[in-house]
Amino acid sequence: MSTSENKPDQENSAEQRFREAFERLKLGVSKVLPKGTHASQNNIAKEAGCDPSALRKTRFPLLVTEIQEWIEANKGESPPSKRQQLKKQRIKRRKAQETIDDLKKERDISAGLLGDANLRIIDLTEKVALLQATLDEVRPTASVSPLKK
Secondary structure, three states, X not given: OOHHHHHHHHHHHHHHHHHHHHHHHHHOOOOOOOOOOOOOHHHXXXXXXXXXXXXXXXXXXHHXXXXXXXXXXOHHHOOOOHXXXXXXXXXXXXXXXXXXXXXXXXXXXXXXHHHHHHHHHHHHHHHHHHHHHHHHHHOOOOOOXXXXX
16 A cells, blocks of 8 residues: 555544544533633644644645634634633723722822811911901000991
8 A cells, every 4th residue: 555545544534633623622622722712723733633734725625614614603602711811800900000099199189289278277377366466456446436327
């Protein structure tokens, strides 16, 4: 038997491995890749135990067409990957941390304004007391008579 006679059998067995890997990934029960890995040509080849470049349209045109059609039909169904979930959490935490930082800045500015307002109130209270004392010294209370209408 020559190597060219073995080639069709090897292609069939390779195609069969790719099809089985494709079915496992569609069902979310992969053996090689982490559970829940989405189906793509590269992932199917990896799941079949082959190099991603082994699953080519020139060698397996029907299978690759089936894979591409299934991927297109099921685009929105795949849940976010663990990496995408972690990225979302990081962004959410970052937004929360930025909000906390902004609120701390606002608190500090408000505390500063309140302190300035308190000092102004104290200054004005002292000024009123000083002016009241000056007024009391300038005009004696007994000599002032109320105006009549």
